[in-house]
Amino acid sequence: MKVIITKDYEEASDKMFEEMKEFLVPGKVLGLATGSSPLGLYARMVKDHKENGTSYKDIKTFNLDEYVGLPLTHPESYYAFMHTNLFDQIDIPEENTHVPSGLGEDLEGQAAHYEEMIRENPIDIQVLGIGSDGHIAFNEPGTDFNSLTHVTDLLEPTIRDNARFFDFDMDKVPHQAVTQGIATILRAKKIILIGTGENKAKAVKAMVEGPITEECPASILQKHDNTVIVVDEAAASLLSK
Numbered sequence: 371m372k373v374i375i376t377k378d379y380e381e382a383s384d385k386m387f388e389e390m391k392e393f394l395v396p397g398k399v400l401g402l403a404t405g406s407s408p409l410g411l412y413a414r415m416v417k418d419h420k421e422n423g424t425s426y427k428d429i430k431t432f433n434l435d436e437y438v439g440l441p442l443t444h445p446e447s448y449y450a451f452m453h454t455n456l457f458d459q460i461d462i463p464e465e466n467t468h469v470p471s472g473l474g475e476d477l478e479g480q481a482a483h484y485e486e487m488i489r490e491n492p493i494d495i496q497v498l499g500i501g502s503d504g505h506i507a508f509n510e511p512g513t514d515f516n517s518l519t520h521v522t523d524l525l526e527p528t529i530r531d532n533a534r535f536f537d538f539d540m541d542k543v544p545h546q547a548v549t550q551g552i553a554t555i556l557r558a559k560k561i562i563l564i565g566t567g568e569n570k571a572k573a574v575k576a577m578v579e580g581p582i583t584e585e586c587p588a589s590i591l592q593k594h595d596n597t598v599i600v601v602d603e604a605a606a607s608l609l610s611k
């Protein structure tokens with residue numbers, strides 16, 4: 371894995387956009403993430419679309435994950451997040467965008483169907499953030515490295531971290547999610563991960579320098595042959611070199 375250390379979040383977002391830019395051409399399949407970390411990247415994609423006319427008409431997207439049980443209209447659903455922060459501001463057709471469904475009777479069946487769609491549309495570049503416990507998408511510590519898209523229980527650190535989006539009330543945070551599995555993510559041809567701020571420093575160290583272990587899901591990225599990790603100085607502060 372290649373590690374790029376930047377001064378701050380803005381510079382990290384610039385780097386993420388630089389990595390992404392060559393993939394913004396017809397026929398490409400983008401893997402997208404939610405959370406605060408990719409917001410700077412999405413703002414740059416919107417600006418580039420508006421100023422340079424980069425078109426998304428023939429680009430497809432697949433998101434990593436979704437909460438179970440939130441209506442699509444809930445502002446914190448990942449479906450709504452993606453529409454607000456990216457899809458509604460570019461020219462991508464709705465049918466080209468995919469966010470796993472966290473609603474319905476047969477969540478596992480829907481997850482299997484989502485996995486199938488990604489197999490048919492291999493992801494060219496996957497955007498990732500990282501949880502403070504080392505999770506990627508919603509693959510929490512202990513998740514099987516061979517996992518495919520599945521329904522999962524969220525662990526307490528993740529519920530606590532995400533409570534800031536739900537009036538700081540942990541009871542309002544959904545306790546389950548549908549997520550691409552680790553094996554799904556690793557099939558992406560290129561992976562770009564952004565981690566910024568002191569809160570991510572421990573997870574970044576475990577991801578980059580720790581043993582490859584299911585206790586730190588992101589550590590498996592050491593085995594992926596085309597991964598770029600973009601971290602700011604605060605998130606990189608525990609790295610030994």
Ligand code: GLP
Nearest residue numbers: 404405406407499500501507508
């Ligand atoms: C959630 C998402 C992850 C994301 C993580 C970190 O758990 N499922 O994909 O990487 O949050 O979020 P943030 O970027 O807000 O720190």
